[in-house]
């Protein structure tokens with residue numbers, strides 16, 4: 001199976017959590033990777049784990065909600081790795097608060113972080129993919145695209161849910177625009193995943209929420225980062241040739 005072997009992939013937010021796991025898995029499966037993140041030290045750790053294992057990785061440090069760093073990351077893939085086949089728009093996150101306590105600044109921050117980075121990296125990437133008539137774009141939505149009961153009751157997450165629903169809408173439209181150019185655009189929507197940053201809070205909620213007998217998910221547990229990475233790998237692979245405009249839940253049955 002061709003998978004992602006000898007493909008060039010850009011992964012955003014690759015210094016930590018899901019982005020790191022996705023980058024490591026794509027590299028293990030034979031892709032050369034260009035990694036972007038704000039966190040220079042974390043990015044270096046991901047890249048050196050890949051090169052130590054015999055893979056190829058280049059890094060770009062910068063804020064991917066800004067135009068210049070987003071463009072630099074895409075150009076690094078083209079110039080230093082010889083092309084661009086795959087883009088994983090993983091950067092995202094939240095500042096949770098109840099809606100009546102949410103500042104306009106926090107609202108803008110969350111929408112910008114999740115949507116502007118996705119838009120800017122996609123725009124720069126498709127300019128390079130369209131002439132080659134091949135591309136796989138995988139964006140990071142969330143179970144929150146339809147609202148998250150535990151976040152809503154306990155912390156408030158309306159801005160995050162709005163942003164992740166936005167990713168789903170973005171994928172639907174852009175998939176149609178790019179269909180005739182040979183570029184497939186999909187999203188993965190993780191449920192609660194045990195990353196270093198989100199894991200501790202999610203574990204506490206999973207142990208205490210009383211919203212259903214199944215706690216947070218019917219599978220009765222948090223997901224592992226590798227379980228999200230496998231879904232991204234499939235959508236990034238050549239085999240996902242007849243799938244576009246789809247958001248795939250990786251959410252333990254939620």
Ligand SMILES: NC(=O)c1ccc[n+]([C@@H]2O[C@H](COP(=O)([O-])OP(=O)(O)OC[C@H]3O[C@@H](n4cnc5c(N)ncnc54)[C@H](O)[C@@H]3O)[C@@H](O)[C@H]2O)c1
Pocket residue numbers: 012013014015016017018019036037038039042062063064065090091092093094113140141142143189190191192193194195196197198199202
């Ligand atoms: N962990 C979960 O349970 C979960 C569930 C659903 C969706 N998600 C989504 O998956 C993605 C990754 O989540 P995670 O838990 O691994 O997050 P994380 O916070 O552990 O990692 C995010 C990475 O993005 C980087 N980053 C943040 N802002 C940036 C910016 N402006 N420019 C460049 N890099 C930036 C961070 O430095 C970090 O390395 C996000 O889009 C998140 O919303 C996570």
